[in-house]
Amino acid sequence: MISLYIHLPFCRKKCAYCDFASTSKTGDMDAYLRALDREINLYKEEVRDQEIRTIYLGGGTPSVLGQGRLVPLFEKIQESFNLTKDMEWTMEVNPESGKDLDFQALNQLGLNRVSMGIQSGQKNFLDLMGRIHSLEDVDACLEQLAKSSIEEINGDFIFGLPGQDLNHIKKDLDYIQSLALTHLSYYSFIPEEGTPLGEEVLSGLKKLPKDQEDRLMDHYIQDRLAELGYQQYELSNFTKKNPCRHNLAYWQVQDYLGLGLSAHSSYRDQRWANTTCLTSYMEDLALGKKPIAQRENLRKEDRLMEKIILFLRLNSGIPVKDLEKDYGIDFKKVFARAIEKNIQAQSLEEVEGTYRLTSYGQDVANQVELDFYRTF
Numbered sequence: 001m002i003s004l005y006i007h008l009p010f011c012r013k014k015c016a017y018c019d020f021a022s023t024s025k026t027g028d029m030d031a032y033l034r035a036l037d038r039e040i041n042l043y044k045e046e047v048r049d050q051e052i053r054t055i056y057l058g059g060g061t062p063s064v065l066g067q068g069r070l071v072p073l074f075e076k077i078q079e080s081f082n083l084t085k086d087m088e089w090t091m092e093v094n095p096e097s098g099k100d101l102d103f104q105a106l107n108q109l110g111l112n113r114v115s116m117g118i119q120s121g122q123k124n125f126l127d128l129m130g131r132i133h134s135l136e137d138v139d140a141c142l143e144q145l146a147k148s149s150i151e152e153i154n155g156d157f158i159f160g161l162p163g164q165d166l167n168h169i170k171k172d173l174d175y176i177q178s179l180a181l182t183h184l185s186y187y188s189f190i191p192e193e194g195t196p197l198g199e200e201v202l203s204g205l206k207k208l209p210k211d212q213e214d215r216l217m218d219h220y221i222q223d224r225l226a227e228l229g230y231q232q233y234e235l236s237n238f239t240k241k242n243p244c245r246h247n248l249a250y251w252q253v254q255d256y257l258g259l260g261l262s263a264h265s266s267y268r269d270q271r272w273a274n275t276t277c278l279t280s281y282m283e284d285l286a287l288g289k290k291p292i293a294q295r296e297n298l299r300k301e302d303r304l305m306e307k308i309i310l311f312l313r314l315n316s317g318i319p320v321k322d323l324e325k326d327y328g329i330d331f332k333k334v335f336a337r338a339i340e341k342n343i344q345a346q347s348l349e350e351v352e353g354t355y356r357l358t359s360y361g362q363d364v365a366n367q368v369e370l371d372f373y374r375t376f
């Protein structure tokens with residue numbers, strides 16, 4: 001069983017904070033889809049005996065392709081891969097282009113989960129981020145979704161933007177309360193080098209909220225979402241119904257195949273990544289070549305470390321017995337220093353045979369990860 005990720009890198013306009021592999025050259029969409037079709041052909045026989053348990057169409061903005069391009073892509077995926085009956089199939093949408101889609105038609109082709117980039121319920125922050133959608137677009141997109149049988153709807157939100165304080169976050173949570181979302185991904189803003197907003201922050205032109213304010217926001221978000229019935233299952237993810245099975249596959253270090261520009265794959269003891277250059281991606285595939293730019297063989301210790309770091313993100317914690325069985329180690333002995341230090345600091349706790357971050361531990365998760373990492 002594997003998961004499948006497909007990257008669709010087109011966006012109408014690049015957001016001011018975005019460092020994803022995305023492009024506003026929407027004129028290249030058809031050529032890109034032809035290249036993607038070739039890439040699917042290169043892999044479909046190799047994974048024919050593997051059942052696909054989750055699919056995630058990410059980007060970029062998959063919804064910008066429109067119904068006319070999405071339907072053939074969905075059909076191509078259906079005919080090329082061995083999809084499980086209870087498969088989770090997610091697509092990212094921007095409210096501005098999502099509102100024009102016929103979700104019911106896509107649902108009949110397998111789509112059963114939508115992840116919408118909403119980011120904020122306040123126009124001034126949407127403008128600051130360079131988002132092209134309006135709050136009316138969010139309503140219109142949700143209305144379109146309500147006409148379909150798709151029940152799992154995620155909203156992506158960002159907090160900790162320049163100029164934000166706790167009152168702004170309270171407003172966003174009021175906004176979230178008014179929306180019919182079953183799942184929330186709530187990420188802390190990270191100023192990325194080379195992006196307009198990131199550079200303004202890194203050069204000191206715009207100021208981020210102070211650390212203490214940022215932590216207050218984070219805790220407020222967790223408490224308020226719990227009150228609204230969203231259960232946290234990962235540092236930044238909350239659900240009223242089901243967790244995102246595709247992302248869980250990443251966090252639980254299960255095998256996945258990534259297709260499309262810059263897509264990453266992880267299979268058994270190997271990891272590889274496609275090129276991030278759109279021209280190279282299309283040229284390689286025109287020559288019948290896989291567009292892989294980087295490949296890495298993983299040692300057993302690398303996989304173990306990856307699992308520990310990712311399991312720490314989950315509320316279910318590190319499954320000690322499973323790791324001991326899979327890697328033939330005495331977990332408590334090997335990681336004694338990291339465990340003792342963080343239990344003493346009250347950032348880690350032992351619960352029913354697992355090690356989990358405490359509420360304080362979630363604030364300093366990077367430090368806890370580093371302590372485990374330093375063991376090797």
Ligand code: SF4
Pocket residue numbers: 010011013014015018019020022059060061094117
């Ligand atoms: S919509 Fe998403 S992928 Fe596209 S530019 Fe904005 S943040 Fe980046």
